[in-house]
Amino acid sequence: MVRQEQLQQIGPVVWEIPPTARPDMRVPARIYASEELLEQILRDRSLEQLMNVATLPGIQQAAIVMPDVHEGYGFPIGGIAAMDLEEGIISPGGIGYDINCGVRLLTSELSLQEVQPRLEQLAKALYKAVPSGVGRGGPLKLSVRQLDRVLEYGVQWALQEGYAEEADVDFIESGGRIPEADADAVSREAKERGRDQLGTMGAGNHFVEVGYVDKLFDEAVARTLGLRLHQIVVLIHTGSRGLGHQVATDYIRTMLAALPRYGIRLPDRELACAPLSSPEGQRYFRAMCAAANFAWANRQLITWEIRQAWREVLGEAGGKLRVLYDVAHNIAKIEQHTVQGHMRRVLVHRKGATRAFPPGHPETPRVYREVGQPVLIPGSMGTASYVLVGAPGSMEQTFGSTCHGAGRQMSRHAAKRTVNPDRLRMELQQQGIVVQAGSVRGLVEEAPVAYKDVGAVVQVVHTAGIARMVARLRPVAVIKG
């Protein structure tokens, strides 16, 4: 285990393990955390895993983790690693099995007071409308040709098929489609696993949550994003489902077999990788982009399902649900960044990390460009979630990235031992939160006690100047598998 004495504090909330700590490290390992969160981080093996990432060929500047980091498999969860396009690698483990797991926030025209009387009914309708749980299929069973179009066109496909509104597309990271996607790079096995899963939430930590804006940290920015106090919002958290899981499984196997060909030695097999410029690296990149497009289409289908349920319960008076933004937090993207004083294109792996482009960035939707790209940070079930915007420090320090959530601190086993399901339901009820969940087990595993304090996490990235806090959201209905 890494000990605190091995870390050097290089900023109020930034710590570093120098590359001299291990002979195979190419760059420093950098940690964003308060002292309190650092103490929690040091309890698992996140930082050993971060040091492993710092050994990978072509890594630039530093291997970085956010305050919500926790131990993963290979790479820690909550990390960022930017790679040189020529000499660097691409690693499926640096993105995660749930490719483009991400968050979408919908804003409504209604206030908490207006929705409160119909809340139970709305939660039930949402649970019915958005298929959840494990093994439950979605509203569509796509043919291979249709699925290939989803993989290559993402939200554009959804728009053509009537599942999206024109305005939605502008408020999704990358417009909900990465053009490098290639359906032929996705295996038959992955396609079979994902064929009936479009428009489904899944289980685990995925959810649909109805909440309201309970605090504004920056009223002017909130106004630009279309947020106001007591406004009802809907948060969606899910990803590419079984299709993405299988793409990662397939390519980790391919890359493990290719490691000797490229002379790559790894401290953990799960770091399996290939040079980005190699045939294996290029093919995985195209498959990963396809799975990312599938995930964006999935969150779009769920948006469509939510809009149906919304209309069914609230009628015309319910008004419209607008997409505020949609961010990926498990992805690798080719982006322009300043590296050692020079503007260069690099491949940024984000595994449990969110893009956080600052004001003025051309990839941020025009209406938000003056304030920065929205960053959506879901909290644990029953606690707050946060809306932030990217700040200039993100480009200077973290390859335009920030944290992605509260970060798990307790294993699922431990949560099951610790949490009494009846008491949890009662506590959520006492807080005025309606719960629609498919399984008691899923509810208990995601209890707030299993996670870090999301407020403390976002405070770190705010203090570091990589993202600015704009608004806090409180849940009133949680829908889970």
Added chain:
Amino acid sequence: MGFSYELRPHTADIRISLRADTFPELFQAAVAALADILLPEGCQGKRLALHRRVALSAPDSTALLVDFLSEVLWQSQVRKALFCRFRVHSLAESTLQGVLSGIRVQGFQQDVKAITYHEARVDRLPSGYWASLVVDV
């Protein structure tokens, strides 16, 4: 002759520890452990009417175990089935053939994303075999 398994905590995932008297039984232990994660007690007292052939090769015994269980997971999710037993027809250090037996199910309790290579190990002991795998959930 026999096997056992244990599901142990891991921050975000589940660690499986397997013990078996013989190498083929290690694979049976893996199938039983995965079934227990996907749908606890789902196999108990059931007539196993669904059968699927499995044939695999991998660079070494650890990769063979990981790839085998990934195949079982894929079959489970695509066929909407819980596999409870694996009958080995042939097995060497890096190749495997056999038949999975199980039942159709409506769904699972746990969403297993993948069987990872993270800290995956297969060890030969004086008294049999031991293996450890981390499952991403």
